[in-house]
Amino acid sequence: MTETRVTVVDIARAVGVSKSTVSLVLQGSPLVSEATRAKVTSVMRDLGYVYNRGAANLRQSGSKSGIIGVVVNDLTNSFFAELAVGVDVIVQSAGFVQFLANTSESIDRQREVIATMREHGISGLIISPARGTEPSDFRPLVAAGLPVVVAVRNSPGAKVSSVISDNEGGIFAGVAHLASLGHRRIAFLGGFPDTAVFQERTAGYRKAMQANGLDCDDGLIIASAPSRLGGVEAISQALKLGDRPTGAVCFNDAVAFGVCDGLRAQHLEPGVGFAVIGFDDVIEARTAVPALTTISVDPQGIGRRAAQLLLKQINAGKAEAETLISSVRLVVRDTCGATRAAAEMDNVNRRQTGS
């Protein structure tokens, strides 16, 4: 039962040198002889010494804790789990460690976990904000000089960096694809209107409709919960329209899934009688609906980019807010399930600076 932790002085005494020497060994300083270094490291192993980062960080001026805070709104969704994995890959290889907290869309929880993380001295924060997060919520963080990267869900107005999917471009490509197949009445189905993602996607929808010379009737935009059930509701409403749509781009794949359900309930075969395209934000559906044409995102890639951006800012001390737009791919699948990438959007990510 080794209750007392072994410290630098312990190993210094054991070796017969001073604590400073041990400290120098710890940070790999060249100011110490090979012989002493070897003895010190050997004794460290023997006594089971563990470096105390808390103490080190306390002495060192800056907040070089080596901890990255990661806050996601729903870890149950594979999308965000993959995002966390992407972050972890970069964070680990940089020798950092990540605090990961799940908010379940609760802003209270979000506030709490961020506070706790700050108390622990995180040196940066990556966050996919809970619904209802205000740009002002980031104010105290940036005021404290804490690097923050917002992922997936943009927070326009906040002076923080962000990494998001190409929501506008993705929907644009989807609509263009349907138009090229001859569809004239194309609906946009699903999503909560009070989210940045919804705004961006509907913006892409409007632009694409216009660009293809199609009537952009706002009645064709039908909001709903971004879930399978929401999709059922949205399509049922869409089919009641006077001039029925013949195809739809959906907020996400869960909605698209529900839309297919709803179509079948009306004896319409999705893909044949009615074209359905969805953003695959809910990855579960990727495998569940293999026949669905999707706008495919790369959550791990977003996570990696976000982490890289954050590390860059941490190392730079302080950088201006930057926005990275992660490209998406339109994956066209015909009804028999064969897959081919139709319009692979440019791999090079467009990048814009400022906020």
Added chain:
Amino acid sequence: MTETRVTVVDIARAVGVSKSTVSLVLQGSPLVSEATRAKVTSVMRDLGYVYNRGAANLRQSGSKSGIIGVVVNDLTNSFFAELAVGVDVIVQSAGFVQFLANTSESIDRQREVIATMREHGISGLIISPARGTEPSDFRPLVAAGLPVVVAVRNSPGAKVSSVISDNEGGIFAGVAHLASLGHRRIAFLGGFPDTAVFQERTAGYRKAMQANGLDCDDGLIIASAPSRLGGVEAISQALKLGDRPTGAVCFNDAVAFGVCDGLRAQHLEPGVGFAVIGFDDVIEARTAVPALTTISVDPQGIGRRAAQLLLKQINAGKAEAETLISSVRLVVRDTCGATRAAAEMDNVNRRQTGS
């Protein structure tokens, strides 16, 4: 640009009291007057003070860092993402925060992240070990008095607590179900034999075969990768047996999925011509194969239990190693997709001590 962090002395000066008073306020001591407490907290807010846990923890003797380390072998798998969510729920409500690291089945990474976490002074560790983890790997941790809970994948021989699914009971129930349907030749398909989970599940298989008076030919146990492809391989091998099986329990749902693929390739309809049951470790398949009878586990529940057990040990200072077996449910689905819980195993968890 507030570069200098505000400390207790800053706010003490601002209020006109001593730092100790501020410290007492911080820990909610009743030894301070309401008036001063109010002024102190108010000034803290005004100056944007953030509590420095590192410093506090340094002063306090024990390692009350309030950090729980969570290490999983594959966060990409929804099962483990859900596990992490379950842990997070408990950890957050206890005011702790979790380090979450993904090892991707790499023992090297695992060693690294555990080392890093220890340097940060975690007060406990929950781990779903990477394949190839030796019981001895936990030796230094328990020697240091660090509470450790192994989840999902047991590590027999290690003197640590664990929370695992009822692997034996689950397979037992699955086999019993098939036997009750009249099957006599039942195979066990999939899984790596060098894992504890495989051992436990095949043990359940053997016991169930014996209990139902069935021939337990070891040739009926066919190992393979615990993946969809592995399932295809396993069933193809099984169908080559002299006395063909008429049903199978599978290591997990991914294998079961592959088994169905393989059966269809042989023009056998799964569920009709051949009964398939799988442990649903890979949750993706839960929705993807709605018609499959599964042995259903509760990853979030395992996470919650593991966290509760760990917190208990942390608070108790030191507790004996304890093993919790989380019950599973046999979910029987007929071919048209209707669902009903057939044999709901007892909710009360069996518990055994020691180990």
Added chain:
DNA sequence: CTGTTAGCGCCTTCAG
């Protein structure tokens, strides 16, 4: 109820 005095474990001068 409040102030004073020591450190926690480590790193950083600054001299040997």
Added chain:
DNA sequence: CTGAAGGCGCTAACAG
């Protein structure tokens, strides 16, 4: 190349 002080932010005794 090594040793001796001092202090990071906080808390734990003690005194007032």
